[in-house]
Amino acid sequence: MVKVRIAPSPTGFLHVGTARTALYNFLFARNGGGKFILRIEDTDIERSSDEMVNVIIESLKWMGLHWDEGPYFQSERRDIYVEYADKLLQAGLVYPCYCTKEEIEERKRVTEKKKKKKGWKYDRRCLHLTREEKKQFERERASALRFRVERASSFEDFLHGKIERSKEDIEDFVIIKSDGMATYNFACVLDDHLMGITHVIRGEDHIPNTHKQILLYEAFGWMPPEFVHLPLILGPDRSKLSKRHGAVSVLEYRDRGFLPEAFVNFLALLGWSPGGDREIMSLDEIIGLFSLERVGKRGAVFDTKKLEWMNGEYIKKMSDGELLRRLSPFIENKPGIEEKGDEYILRVIALLKERMTLLSQFWELGSYFFIPPEQYDIESFTKYVKKGRAETRKERIEKVINAFKELKKFDRDMAENCVRGVAEGMGIKAALIIHPIRFALTGKTGGPGLFEIMEILGRDECIKRLEYFVENILPQLNIKN
Template sequence: MVIRVRFAPSPTGRLHLGSIRTALFNFVFAKNQKGIFILRIEDTDKERSKKEFVDDIIESLKWLNLNPDEGPIFQSERIEIYRKVIEELLEKGKAYRCFCTKEELELKRQIQITKGEPPRYDGTCARLSKEEINEKLSKNAPYVVRLKVPEQILAFKDLLRGEIKFDLRLIGDFVIAKSETEPLFHLATPVDDYYQGITHVIRGAEHIPNTSKQILIFKAMNWKIPIYVHIPLILGEGGGKLSKRHGAKSVLEYREEGYLPEAIVNFLVLLGWHPKGDREIISMNEIIKEFVLEDVEKRPAVFNLKKLIWLNKVYLKKLSAKDIENLILNDPYLNDLRNYLEFENYSLEKIHNIIELGKERAATIREIFETVKFFYQDFDYNKELLIWKDYTFEQIKNSLIQVKNAIEKISEDKFNYEYIKQILDSLSEDKGYTYWPLRVALSGSEASPPPIDIMLILGKDKTLKLIEKAIEKLS
């Protein structure tokens, strides 16, 4: 049997990490089993489905290298298939047209609640005669199509959770279509799963209630039921529903912020599954090789933004300056960073050096340039920032004058790391007295790359000008 799985998002909003984690688990399972990964766009909701969100889904998968073997397949292009299934269900008496108005349904619901009963459809229209149905149809009375639900316990096996039972008496006859040409989620999804040969339905645990309804479609059509796998929910830190306040954003927002796809994939796969040895860093090839679907955890995973940031730092540090340059040049989401690569004051070699310095403190590609922006723009700072420990303004000024005089004497051919360090180290036993005010003078910040590294990029003349500016602040 060839394993066939699908990722089936609705294009009603930007693709978020919870959804892409589902895509990832489907993708790696398919690759591990040498199976087929299908992208299906569930766009039957005409009002809410938008092309921009379809593009967002496709671009998100492409960026993370979760490329489908088949698709995208659009449900909106398969209406005829759903129509035939709906008509067959009607002909077999497995479904029926419901002509009840919204007002009538609401009244029934309120009566049931008053009696302490679970609100569900009472089957009024299931008891209509053919003559009554035809009369209503002849008058163009609006209707929906409901599936007849048997009053029994439905049990199905989940690959991770074992047997799950549902009391169908609590569900009632539910709506599967607004008309023969307007299928709803609970009909279109199982129909596509059948016709597309899906062997495993891998999706979030929030879909467990939907599964019981969709299995009823399989049973009504006498189709083979696929294997269901409900992967754990992703919760925010503290156990609540995951939201933006926990740091959760859409996939392409992370891309725009300068996160790396390898880090996102690594982070997401650990939300519910762990490789042997409990390793934290794992490549896509290793995931595919080691992934075992039965080893996915049942308990909810917790979204930890600090861990994502740490992972991105790890992957960022593995990249060379040239790698980062190529990422910026080839990724339209990072296009605005090109200005830093084309800065006329610096050679490409110096720009690569700036990137190397910046990435040591950065969590994302964007932060590389945030941490070293003093190379690219004028800056100012309070003179108090120049003070090291309990030294006075006058003492710090004298330190900077010492440094300035020493640098002025260094010839261009000796303006290198080893010689500059030798000279600066000789100025004082208290290294902070020398290096702290120099760091602030060159960067305007208390957190920056080492001062000598900055000097080598700025050059001797620019270095001296910035030191003079600091001395003036203290005068």
């Protein structure tokens, strides 16, 4: 049975790239009936935080990636790492290193300056210490443990095939830090082996690490797992996606109004394709279709525009009731929401959902259903008037108000007949009067059909807003009648 893991580090929020890695691991496990485990790689005690652990967990849950085991914490497995490190020490495969960070940095700086290029490798100073020097250091300094690299490393990557690296290109790397904690490479190998991980699916930026890890597997005499190095997710400039490209935190996407379904669907397609033309797929469908063979080798640019499009597709397909639930965090504290109630909001959702691409747009697009316009987009409206497509004579709008006052019933058809009737009576095209009315009611020049808006607002509210408009806004327009 396959067993995979996602191993994020709680030194920051869950990154979009890590999220995609998590997703592919999850998909691979679910598709093959295997296990997906969560392991928190918090060997950097300084930089790890409980808060970030929670953020990671919340992010994975939001995406619907449920794990079967864990979370395991590497910070709790320290004794295991030390025990295994000791085995390597006994076997003479690792040696204590007393160099301080500063000393190493200094030697590195000097060497690189002399060679006029980058590419420092630990100089093995502590491997060649005399007995006396060693004794001296042992008394004065804490030691780290370095792995003695004596052979080349080679492994078969699932996606890339054979990847090799000569021993000259691998430095003697630290496996136990001077604080006694394992480094990433060491903890990772031990855990992957001890936890029975069969496939290590991770980002391509780990390829250099893999060579070190292979050496460790060999040192212990263990079978390494299958390695699958996924291409990276790129920013618009084709470099590794990072904060400077904009939002990279999963929760940020949630908060901006993306649906997890859309987010996951989009991420799945960033580097994988089911073949053919399918794009909109549920998580279950993706699980059924997923295979590592169909994962590409090319880094993919994270295209927010397409994500937004996809999100809009999901919103449009979603039932109004479900949408109401999803919308709640975005509107619960807005004015008028509480008073109007779900029934009313549902009617607004029906009008707005085909115009929304993000959940957060509901309020921007339709706040006027709940409170009178706070702002009127006079600039846009003026353009309209100048094109001769809107009428702004006070009397004409007043005629509509009066006609409305006569109406006993008020639904979209009544409102429409009424407005069109007034226009006809004045001998002008209905559109000329429709535009200013929309503007008076909503403060905007675009939006759902005017008569549908009217039906929801109700007769009295329409009259109120029209009167307010005639008195207070129209004079500001500064347009000759």
